[in-house]
Amino acid sequence: MRLYTFDEHRVGVGADDAHLVDVTSLLDSRVHPLDRMTELIARWDDLQPDVAQAAQEGRRQALEGLSLRAPQPRPRKVIAAPVNYRKHQQEMGGSDGVYTGATIKDITTYAGFVKASSSIVGPDGAIEVPFDDRRLDHEAELGVVIGRTASRVAREDALDHVFGYVPLLDITLRGAEDRSYRKSFDTFTPIGPAIVTADEVGDPGALDFHLTVNDEPRQQANTRDLIYDVPRLVEFYSEAMTLEPGDLIATGTPEGVGPIEPGDEVVLTIPAVGRLTMPVRARRPVHA
Numbered sequence: 001m002r003l004y005t006f007d008e009h010r011v012g013v014g015a016d017d018a019h020l021v022d023v024t025s026l027l028d029s030r031v032h033p034l035d036r037m038t039e040l041i042a043r044w045d046d047l048q049p050d051v052a053q054a055a056q057e058g059r060r061q062a063l064e065g066l067s068l069r070a071p072q073p074r075p076r077k078v079i080a081a082p083v084n085y086r087k088h089q090q091e092m093g094g095s096d097g098v099y100t101g102a103t104i105k106d107i108t109t110y111a112g113f114v115k116a117s118s119s120i121v122g123p124d125g126a127i128e129v130p131f132d133d134r135r136l137d138h139e140a141e142l143g144v145v146i147g148r149t150a151s152r153v154a155r156e157d158a159l160d161h162v163f164g165y166v167p168l169l170d171i172t173l174r175g176a177e178d179r180s181y182r183k184s185f186d187t188f189t190p191i192g193p194a195i196v197t198a199d200e201v202g203d204p205g206a207l208d209f210h211l212t213v214n215d216e217p218r219q220q221a222n223t224r225d226l227i228y229d230v231p232r233l234v235e236f237y238s239e240a241m242t243l244e245p246g247d248l249i250a251t252g253t254p255e256g257v258g259p260i261e262p263g264d265e266v267v268l269t270i271p272a273v274g275r276l277t278m279p280v281r282a283r284r285p286v287h288a
């Protein structure tokens with residue numbers, strides 16, 4: 001199934017490629033609108049039959065004409081994998097690297113970082129550039145959505161704790177600051193348009209994906225080249241912290257990262273999961 005958040009943070013299930021059915025009324029009306037997707041995921045065992053039935057029989061609304069929000073607008077946390085593809089490690093350091101001359105290690109050294117949940121934005125928004133004199137990069141990533149609470153889960157059991165997947169951009173300010181600062185500006189975590197449930201995606205270790213900027217190919221990869229694959233990421237992060245329903249894991253970016261600037265259009269396509277299109281614009285000055 002494909003799950004959406006739309007308009008005033010209503011939740012919907014895909015009926016076909018062009019329509020959804022509103023399933024907000026399946027949830028307790030006291031749930032905060034921003035927490036509806038978390039609630040839907042946490043109660044999935046109970047709600048799945050009704051959601052599936054709604055997808056078949058409910059009143060369809062055309063996606064065109066709806067405001068598609070980030071499908072999961074407020075996870076409790078977004079944990080992200082640093083340097084989790086070998087060729088990305090190579091492009092970041094060395095004599096002609098993004099960080100010229102630097103020695104770049106990989107996830108086995110850096111482990112992980114947290115992105116602020118408030119950095120999430122959906123297809124209805126834009127990537128906002130906060131500075132005009134700093135390099136800002138796109139990073140194409142597979143996003144993992146946690147389904148069942150995971151604490152110290154073995155990799156053999158890890159996928160039982162995964163709800164689904166979402167196209168995710170880890171937008172990154174280059175510089176000397178800590179990753180969690182450089183990657184947590186508002187709008188630096190675009191996701192969407194939908195969360196696709198794991199049963200429809202199949203093996204997360206064999207997903208092609210590619211990213212273009214203004215139709216120019218920039219990144220093309222397959223998740224088989226992850227250093228820590230999805231089961232290992234769930235095992236690894238759940239050793240450190242409890243992963244809760246609706247939490248996101250940004251699995252890391254492959255080679256081909258590059259700068260973006262206002263006026264660009266970034267398109268991330270993961271054929272098994274979806275296509276996320278995001279415009280880039282300058283952030284409005286504080287005192288306009």
Ligand code: MN
Nearest residue numbers: 139170252253
């Ligand atoms: Mn990243």
